Amino acid sequence: MLREVLEGLRIESDGLYVDGTFGGGGHSQAILEQLGVNGRVIGCDADAVAVARAKEIFSTESRLQIRHGYFSDICREFAQENLELSGVLLDLGVSSRQLDSDQIGLSYRESMPLDMRFNRESRTESAADIINDYSTEDLATLFRQFGEEPAAWTIAQAISARRVRGRVQTTGDLRQTIEGVIPGRFIIKTLSRVFQALRIAVNDELGELERGLDCFIKQLKVGGRIVVLTYHSLEDRIVKTKFREAERGCECPPGLPECQCGKQRRLRSTPRKPLRPTAEEVRANPRARSAKLRIGEKVAEEGSR
Ligand SMILES: C[S@@+](CC[C@H](N)C(=O)[O-])C[C@H]1O[C@@H](n2cnc3c(N)ncnc32)[C@H](O)[C@@H]1O
Numbered sequence: 001m002l003r004e005v006l007e008g009l010r011i012e013s014d015g016l017y018v019d020g021t022f023g024g025g026g027h028s029q030a031i032l033e034q035l036g037v038n039g040r041v042i043g044c045d046a047d048a049v050a051v052a053r054a055k056e057i058f059s060t061e062s063r064l065q066i067r068h069g070y071f072s073d074i075c076r077e078f079a080q081e082n083l084e085l086s087g088v089l090l091d092l093g094v095s096s097r098q099l100d101s102d103q104i105g106l107s108y109r110e111s112m113p114l115d116m117r118f119n120r121e122s123r124t125e126s127a128a129d130i131i132n133d134y135s136t137e138d139l140a141t142l143f144r145q146f147g148e149e150p151a152a153w154t155i156a157q158a159i160s161a162r163r164v165r166g167r168v169q170t171t172g173d174l175r176q177t178i179e180g181v182i183p184g185r186f187i188i189k190t191l192s193r194v195f196q197a198l199r200i201a202v203n204d205e206l207g208e209l210e211r212g213l214d215c216f217i218k219q220l221k222v223g224g225r226i227v228v229l230t231y232h233s234l235e236d237r238i239v240k241t242k243f244r245e246a247e248r249g250c251e252c253p254p255g256l257p258e259c260q261c262g263k264q265r266r267l268r269s270t271p272r273k274p275l276r277p278t279a280e281e282v283r284a285n286p287r288a289r290s291a292k293l294r295i296g297e298k299v300a301e302e303g304s305r
Helices: 002-009 026-034 048-057 071-080 096-100 127-133 136-147 152-163 171-179 184-202 205-219 233-247 279-284 286-290
Strands: 016-019 040-045 064-068 085-091 220-230 267-269 292-298
Touching (some): 002 085, 002 220, 002 292, 016 026, 016 071, 026 040, 026 085, 040 048, 048 096, 085 205, 127 136, 136 152, 171 184, 184 205, 205 220, 205 233, 233 267, 233 292, 279 286
Parallel strands (some): 016 040, 016 085, 085 220
Antiparallel strands (some): 220 292, 267 292
């Protein structure tokens, strides 16, 4: 959905843009191509490998600055630096390089150490810690809440039983345990949901998104745009809710001579409904199947009436 992302950002040639999820830098590159000499992009990624590669590949691009960390933390730096942003892009989730990386351990196709942290400096708990230390009840809740997994309880019980034989160390150990209780025809979808749930928990992805959206909407200048690409309903629900919150104006009871609550409509969703990839795009890139793109435009200064 590159064209929609770029149109959504409505790029000004001398603007300041944030790519909160830099990855391989494809989106940042496309933004840079539309910027003039005074335009700037700040690319952020929590993954140290993505950051090191970005610094190497884009070493001659003076309009690009790379920052390492979770985007909500980096946005707090922007607030301290009083940066006014022309646009923000969040392309959530993981890159295909990360899915294949045995350093992160996200794949159930190959056996890898069960870790899943994008950033080991700021997250202490790995997926293996969760699988080995959580109670059966807490595991089931996690698979239900973050994976929307119907067999959450069965899987949690199987993991508890497996732990009696020693720690679950690898993605292969976890896969085998799940394969022991889930019929073959459901296995791929189940593994995807369980692995997604663990990745979301380990990286606090939903909390990150909530804090990031609050902060980025504040830091946008009037007329600036925030563009968010999500890949599952839990993420999209958060974006929709945060946009709606920022779209709401005065909430005083009707009949008051003037507003007492001070709430101001700060954002406008444009369009109102999320954009979806075309059938052609999904054929070319099956990962785009569940993508939803939401675009918000800042319509008023923070705290103005
Ligand atoms: C789907 S990829 C982005 C791909 C990128 N748009 C491109 O064109 O190559 C998501 C990237 O965002 C990073 N990421 C995910 N959540 C993050 C967060 N909360 N803060 C910073 N980086 C994050 C991941 O490490 C990954 O590299």
